[in-house]
Amino acid sequence: MSLEEYKGVFIFAQQVDNHIDNIAFELLGKAKDLAAPLNTQVTAVLIGYQVKDLADQLAEYGADRVIVVDDPELKEYRTEPYAHALSSVINEYKPDIMLVGATAIGRDLGPTVSARVKTGLTADCTSLEIGDFPIQPREGVEQKHNQLLMTRPAFGGNTIATIACPDNRPQMSTVRPGVMQKIKPIKGAKAEVVEYNPGFTPNNKYVTIEEVVKKVSETVDIQKAKILVSGGRGVGSPENFEILKDLAKAIGGEVSCSRAVVDNGWLPKDLQVGQTGKTVRPQIYFAIGISGAIQHTAGMEDSDLIIAINKDETAPIFDVADIGIVGDLNKIVPKLTADILAA
Ligand code: FAD
Numbered sequence: 001m002s003l004e005e006y007k008g009v010f011i012f013a014q015q016v017d018n019h020i021d022n023i024a025f026e027l028l029g030k031a032k033d034l035a036a037p038l039n040t041q042v043t044a045v046l047i048g049y050q051v052k053d054l055a056d057q058l059a060e061y062g063a064d065r066v067i068v069v070d071d072p073e074l075k076e077y078r079t080e081p082y083a084h085a086l087s088s089v090i091n092e093y094k095p096d097i098m099l100v101g102a103t104a105i106g107r108d109l110g111p112t113v114s115a116r117v118k119t120g121l122t123a124d125c126t127s128l129e130i131g132d133f134p135i136q137p138r139e140g141v142e143q144k145h146n147q148l149l150m151t152r153p154a155f156g157g158n159t160i161a162t163i164a165c166p167d168n169r170p171q172m173s174t175v176r177p178g179v180m181q182k183i184k185p186i187k188g189a190k191a192e193v194v195e196y197n198p199g200f201t202p203n204n205k206y207v208t209i210e211e212v213v214k215k216v217s218e219t220v221d222i223q224k225a226k227i228l229v230s231g232g233r234g235v236g237s238p239e240n241f242e243i244l245k246d247l248a249k250a251i252g253g254e255v256s257c258s259r260a261v262v263d264n265g266w267l268p269k270d271l272q273v274g275q276t277g278k279t280v281r282p283q284i285y286f287a288i289g290i291s292g293a294i295q296h297t298a299g300m301e302d303s304d305l306i307i308a309i310n311k312d313e314t315a316p317i318f319d320v321a322d323i324g325i326v327g328d329l330n331k332i333v334p335k336l337t338a339d340i341l342a343a
Helices: 021-039 052-060 077-095 104-116 241-251 258-261 329-342
Strands: 009-012 042-048 065-070 097-101 121-125 127-132 143-152 157-163 171-175 194-195 227-231 254-257 283-290 305-308 322-328
Touching: 009 021, 021 042, 021 097, 021 127, 021 171, 021 194, 042 077, 042 143, 042 194, 052 305, 065 077, 065 171, 065 305, 077 104, 077 305, 097 241, 104 121, 104 171, 104 241, 121 143, 143 171, 241 254, 241 283, 254 258, 305 329
Parallel strands: 009 042, 009 097, 042 065, 065 194, 097 171, 121 171, 227 254, 227 283, 283 305, 305 322
Antiparallel strands: 127 143, 143 157
């Protein structure tokens, strides 16, 4: 089958307990961008049990078509039936591009499906665009047009790699949550809804789920915060994070941190920003006692306004900051909080 027969940008619309995960809306926003130069449609693949009613939400966030795979076997996420569902959709509908969120589910499902449909997968992408590959033409290498250029950090974040999949379809990638922009939803928008069931064998050998134990997170979701007060090793101790918490409280923000803070056991991993933490895009990001390593800035550089406080004027964080304050955080942060409360 020729590559030209593969059409459309597809996204895996992750849902858990009949709630669509935010990553699905982010992927739809990106899929619309990618579909425009290819002059093609955006399709969301919705897999689960009794999930058809969720299709309208996907339409409002930009899906032209929703393929629903609905079956009791798909009530909870399990690798085998979900991989069977998604790879069957790919084999039947032949997408040019297939995007999956780099969530715990997507990191399991994406590679399983890509192996099954015999294509490549670029994991944990932070940028996607349509372009020519190789980007720089090379002698003896055919340059192919309208390729999906998939960009991700490589070698521990020390370099950025752009990868393409010129000879197989679909072009598949998992995409980091929080990186892509969702569109403003269009209320009442409708998509074509197609029901598809590849069949699930009755005497299957799927893993059985005996019990689901739900853990209620004790920390806030920093990806939803409009203001983040983020602290690094320079804060000095877990007790000293109180001054950051006071500032966050005064301005209606939340506290987050660098990896050094998590590695020291000062704050939980859920609050870590960066390449191996979360990608955030708040309206205001305070970087306090954070040096600005590339693995940290990769997770926060798209914030609207970055305010850095650091005693070292050569700290790399000042390269990405909009406002830089050089000085001791122990003096500056309490004063800032007091001034805000007094204003
Ligand atoms: P430091 O680099 O030690 O910086 C502390 C800063 O505080 C310094 O700039 C210092 O001048 C300043 N300071 C000290 N005292 C004061 C004071 N009294 N007042 C004001 N300023 C003060 N890091 C992440 O954050 N997120 C990630 O997701 C992540 N992923 C990684 C993945 C890999 C594969 C690797 C190899 C590394 C990763 N890192 C990550 C680690 C990263 O390289 C840095 O080591 C880390 O970000 C440093 O944290 P920090 O800025 O808090 O500490």
